Amino acid sequence: MVPVLLPLLLFLSPAVTQETQDGPYSLTFYSTAVSRSTEASPSFQATGYLNDQAFFHYDSESGKAEPLGPWKQVKGMEDWEEESKRQKARGDFILKNLEDIMSYYKDKGNHTTREKFSCVLRNNSYCGASWKIAYDGQDYIEFNTEIPAWIPLQPEALNTKVKWETEGSVLRARASMEDECPQKLRRYLQYSKIYLDRQDHPSVSITSQMAPGGTRTLKCLAYNFYPQPISLYWTRASNVVETESQGEDLSESDSYQSWVEVKIPSQDTDPYSCHVQHSSLAQPLIVPWHEGQEAGP
Structure with a gap:
């Protein structure tokens, strides 16, 4: 499996059909990978959001994916032990991608990649997704579903585009954004609409x-x-x-x-x-x- 896609495919699970009305509802994953000097190990963190509410966090130091906020009380939405294993595998692959990017810049020492992956539903229908990666705070590469293709945002990112597309990532990236992410969001909404639809008056x-x-x-x-x-x-x-x-x-x-x-x-x-x-x-x-x-x- 293509390295850039495998991290995402690892955390997507079979969909459960659910009629979702209104919205919009979004599922977003923010991931951060940090290289280290020889004295410290590289680190990886990931946080999942439903709309603007964080519902889980993973840290490579603890090795655990843990629910946050009201999702601590929700049973059955996710197997958090299995999610911890999937996030561990995601972190390993994303850290390897960070090493590749550093080699394109001929960088050493501490450097960071941040990844944002998101999809949106309205009235149970897919209405958009985005996938962007930044290196040391600068946008590096993003996926365009319309072309479809990886779009380099820095000259060095052309190396990443060629590598990933040569390995056959384009169709799988598009499917992950347009099909698999919305399916997972529909399943999560079965357990989460009560929190996302709440109305607290000012x-x-x-x-x-x-x-x-x-x-x-x-x-x-x-x-x-x-x-x-x-x-x-x-x-x-x-x-x-x-x-x-x-x-x-x-x-x-x-x-x-x-x-x-x-x-x-x-x-x-x-x-x-x-x-x-x-x-x-x-x-x-x-x-x-x-x-x-x-x-x-």
């Missing part, structure tokens, strides 16, 4: 802070919500206000938080309101603020 708080020069910053924070898409904006007397800054991140509890800030003159006494739109809300949430008031959840 809590909202408003804070204000005065700065030297008489400018006030109003910050609207939405937190503990899931899934990620959310709309936050400020209005002044019902007119939308231009945003000063905004951001979002994922908390340790696998929920999201997002915020939006505006700056206003300290003498401004008009009413301001933060508007929040999220799929968990039957209608938009409007949280008002006026001078002398702090609004909370």
